[in-house]
Amino acid sequence: xxxxxxxxxxxxxxxxxxxxxxxxxxxxxxxxxxxxxxxxxxxxxxxxxxxxxxxxxxxxxxxxxxxxxxxxxxxxxxxxxxxxxxxxxxxxxxxxxxxxxxxxxxxxxxxxxxxxxxxxxxxxxxxxxxxxxxxxxxxxxxxxxxxxxxxxxxxxxxxxxxxxxxxxxxxxxxxxxxxxxxxxxxxxxxxxxxxxxxxxxxxxxxxxxxxxxxxxxxxxxxxxxxxxxxxxxxxxxxxxxxxxxxxxxxxxxxxxxxxxxxxxxxxxxxxxxxxxxxxxxxxxxxxxxxxxxxxxxxxxxxxxxxxxxxxxxxxxxxx
Amino acid sequence: xxxxxxxxxxxxxxxxxxxxxxxxxxxxxxxxxxxxxxxxxxxxxxxxxxxxxxxxxxxxxxxxxxxxxxxxxxxxxxxxxxxxxxxxxxxxxxxxxxxxxxxxxxxxxxxxxxxxxxxxxxxxxxxxxxxxxxxxxxxxxxxxxxxxxxxxxxxxxxxxxxxxxxxxxxxxxxxxxxxxxxxxxxxxxxxxxxxxxxxxxxxxxxxxxxxxxxxxxxxxxxxxxxxxxxxxxxxxxxxxxxxxxxxxxxxxxxxxxxxxxxxxxxxxxxxxxxxxxxxxxxxxxxxxx
Numbered sequence: 001x002x003x004x005x006x007x008x009x010x011x012x013x014x015x016x017x018x019x020x021x022x023x024x025x026x027x028x029x030x031x032x033x034x035x036x037x038x039x040x041x042x043x044x045x046x047x048x049x050x051x052x053x054x055x056x057x058x059x060x061x062x063x064x065x066x067x068x069x070x071x072x073x074x075x076x077x078x079x080x081x082x083x084x085x086x087x088x089x090x091x092x093x094x095x096x097x098x099x100x101x102x103x104x105x106x107x108x109x110x111x112x113x114x115x116x117x118x119x120x121x122x123x124x125x126x127x128x129x130x131x132x133x134x135x136x137x138x139x140x141x142x143x144x145x146x147x148x149x150x151x152x153x154x155x156x157x158x159x160x161x162x163x164x165x166x167x168x169x170x171x172x173x174x175x176x177x178x179x180x181x182x183x184x185x186x187x188x189x190x191x192x193x194x195x196x197x198x199x200x201x202x203x204x205x206x207x208x209x210x211x212x213x214x215x216x217x218x219x220x221x222x223x224x225x226x227x228x229x230x231x232x233x234x235x236x237x238x239x240x241x242x243x244x245x246x247x248x249x250x251x252x253x254x255x256x257x258x259x260x261x262x263x264x265x266x267x268x269x270x271x272x273x274x275x276x277x278x279x280x281x282x283x284x285x286x287x288x289x290x291x292x293x294x295x296x297x298x299x300x301x302x303x304x305x306x307x308x309x310x311x312x313x314x315x316x317x318x319x
Numbered sequence: 320x321x322x323x324x325x326x327x328x329x330x331x332x333x334x335x336x337x338x339x340x341x342x343x344x345x346x347x348x349x350x351x352x353x354x355x356x357x358x359x360x361x362x363x364x365x366x367x368x369x370x371x372x373x374x375x376x377x378x379x380x381x382x383x384x385x386x387x388x389x390x391x392x393x394x395x396x397x398x399x400x401x402x403x404x405x406x407x408x409x410x411x412x413x414x415x416x417x418x419x420x421x422x423x424x425x426x427x428x429x430x431x432x433x434x435x436x437x438x439x440x441x442x443x444x445x446x447x448x449x450x451x452x453x454x455x456x457x458x459x460x461x462x463x464x465x466x467x468x469x470x471x472x473x474x475x476x477x478x479x480x481x482x483x484x485x486x487x488x489x490x491x492x493x494x495x496x497x498x499x500x501x502x503x504x505x506x507x508x509x510x511x512x513x514x515x516x517x518x519x520x521x522x523x524x525x526x527x528x529x530x531x532x533x534x535x536x537x538x539x540x541x542x543x544x545x546x547x548x549x550x551x552x553x554x555x556x557x558x559x560x561x562x563x564x565x566x567x568x569x570x571x572x573x574x575x576x577x578x579x580x581x582x583x584x585x586x587x588x589x590x591x592x593x594x595x596x597x598x599x600x601x602x603x604x605x606x607x608x
Contacts, residue, residue, distance in 0.1 A: 018450050025447075148580035152576075251453070291455050
């Protein structure tokens with residue numbers, strides 16, 4: 001087996017215990033609720049018969065280990081349980097909601113990368129006005145909370161200028177143009193902060209690479225600066241940038257919980273918040289697990305890409 | 320004894336002069352923070368009006384001299400509400416970070432100093448927590464325990480604890496490999512004393528820097544949780560719940576939304592700047608980055 005294949009296999013195997021531990025945490029959520037979770041779910045007007053029926057439906061009257069094995073076995077078959085309010089399978093709810101969250105986070109991350117990386121490269125390559133501007137961008141992106149930026153964008157673009165809708169959602173397959181109109185403000189709100197972190201990392205990594213001896217050598221050889229920056233330096237600065245993109249993906253998924261609620265987007269984040277307010281624990285469990293697994297998979301993908309970009313990491317891991 | 324006191328005072332002065340206050344960012348951050356903490360501590364003296372006093376004649380009234388931040392949908396003074404809400408939000412931010420520091424730092428110290436199976440037992444669960452998006456973890460914990468100001472503080476502490484433990488572990492690994500630690504061991508000093516007297520003072524700097532920066536972001540997380548209705552519950556005012564309440568009147572009275580958000584942004588900025596100032600002195604190698 002090649003070192004690269006060994007590295008990828010090793011990372012895949014390492015993800016398994018993390019996913020299992022996550023599933024245990026999510027499974028225990030309902031058991032850690034203070035008092036009787038079923039009573040809390042149904043409210044204090046529920047009759048003892050109702051409570052007993054739901055407890056039996058959820059399997060909460062069985063031993064803990066048996067409960068976990070049944071629950072985890074169900075997950076492997078795509079069974080996340082049933083929403084006790086609408087009686088819809090949680091898997092169906094997640095299937096409907098997940099594409100919205102994925103579209104929101106992917107568009108936001110793409111925009112953040114498209115802004116953050118070139119901006120960071122230029123700020124490092126051409127100190128001066130661009131660098132000052134980049135410093136202001138980073139400060140703003142870090143200090144301004146995404147949901148407050150979202151509110152301000154709604155005020156400007158929907159309230160005052162009336163260019164974009166303030167909230168709502170149309171599926172992409174139904175009307176792509178309307179879909180993008182509805183997603184513009186949430187994406188801008190999420191992407192601004194992310195672009196600041198990506199810019200800062202890109203600028204730092206490029207500063208470091210551009211100060212090395214081999215760049216000096218390339219300059220002495222008379223290679224065009226543009227080629228040095230984009231062909232040689234950026235390639236060597238790519239590993240930390242990809243790592244930060246992976247880490248920030250988790251922040252983005254967390255931010256999506258708030259942004260989806262603010263813009264009334266029917267994603268998994270809003271589903272989790274609504275379900276917490278309804279004390280609909282089975283749906284909360286499904287939503288948390290799906291988002292967590294999504295993040296673990298993104299982290300895994302990031303590690304593989306970084307290993308591919310920088311073979312020294314593979315060798316270190318294989319050694 | 321007197322010699323130790325005499326040498327400690329200039330050292331402390333130089334920490335401020337040559338470290339934190341030597342950078343412009345550090346000075347600006349420190350100055351803003353002093354102002355913000357004063358606002359939070361002396362809220363009852365500073366607030367010009369009763370934050371909960373309803374005034375039917377001032378519903379959604381724009382800013383004027385008597386009410387510089389305007390009034391909300393119930394005619395309440397927005398400036399006074401921001402000041403009181405800021406007090407609650409800053410309290411949660413500081414409290415949660417301190418709690419995370421008090422739990423995370425000893426764990427990181429212990430794991431980094433002992434290494435081996437102790438490190439594995441402590442750090443693997445911590446890594447598991449770090450594998451979850453922070454906001455998702457906070458929301459999941461609130462789903463279990465229920466919403467509230469104290470609960471959101473605990474949730475933020477749970478998010479931050481692994482980060483601080485990781486930072487301290489990294490700096491402890493460096494300190495523990497130094498010759499003076501080896502010498503202390505060779506002298507027969509017990510591990511507990513070595514950690515407390517030698518490792519802790521030399522390894523804690525990056526964690527202090529990290530905690531300072533995290534404190535600002537804690538205010539952002541608290542506001543987000545309260546905005547979702549999962550943090551501070553009425554009648555406790557919070558910057559996030561103010562933002563949630565003001566959404567319905569956004570176009571008629573934008574001042575209800577603008578000022579709480581600005582308060583959050585200024586705080587995050589101040590903690591970041593102050594953290595940068597601290598970094599030049601306490602974490603020159605950038606362990607906490």
